[in-house]
Amino acid sequence: xxxxxxxxxxxxxxxxxxxxxxxxxxxxxxxxxxxxxxxxxxxxxxxxxxxxxxxxxxxxxxxxxxxxxxxxxxxxxxxxxxxxxxxxxxxxxxxxxxxxxxxxxxxxxxxxxxx
Numbered sequence: 001x002x003x004x005x006x007x008x009x010x011x012x013x014x015x016x017x018x019x020x021x022x023x024x025x026x027x028x029x030x031x032x033x034x035x036x037x038x039x040x041x042x043x044x045x046x047x048x049x050x051x052x053x054x055x056x057x058x059x060x061x062x063x064x065x066x067x068x069x070x071x072x073x074x075x076x077x078x079x080x081x082x083x084x085x086x087x088x089x090x091x092x093x094x095x096x097x098x099x100x101x102x103x104x105x106x107x108x109x110x111x112x113x114x115x
Contacts, residue, residue: 015040015107016038016039016040016045017038017039017040017103017106017107017110018037018038019036019037019038019039019106020035020036020037021035021036021039021062021063021064021070022034022035022036022062022063023035023036023044023046023060023061023062024060024061024062025046025048025050025058025059025060025061026058026059027050027052027056027057027058027059030050032048032049032050033048034046034047034048034049034050035047035048036060036062037083039103039106040103041099041100041103042087042088043074043077043085043086043087043088044060044074044085044086044088045083045084045085045086046060046083046084046086047082047083048082048084049082052076052079052084053076053079054076054077054078054079055075055076056075056076057073057074057075057076057089058073058074058075058076058086059071059072059073060072060073060074060086064099064102065102067098068095068098068099068102069095070095070099071091071092071095072088072089072090072091072092072095073088073089073090073091074086074087074088074089075087075089
């Protein structure tokens with residue numbers, strides 16, 4: 001399933017949820033481990049040691065919970081030091097649905113709004 005970039009609610013962007021999940025990423029024959037530092041319905045920020053460029057495509061896998069392993073292909077949209085903003089480009093519909101439920105649950109737990 002393809003996503004359509006940042007989902008906007010009026011002029012507002014989706015809330016980024018600060019977290020820290022271990023993740024494995026691959027880009028061609030390069031792979032490594034990093035930490036997802038925030039999540040939103042459209043993507044993640046990941047802290048890694050690998051130098052990346054805007055437009056690079058990564059395959060990312062991260063065990064979010066016992067019931068959810070986040071796995072998707074994404075594109076580097078921005079870079080700030082060793083943190084890259086990754087927009088989800090392709091994700092299995094079942095994983096996406098479960099990821100969205102996870103995000104909604106975290107937002108409820110943190111008493112935060114979607115925007």
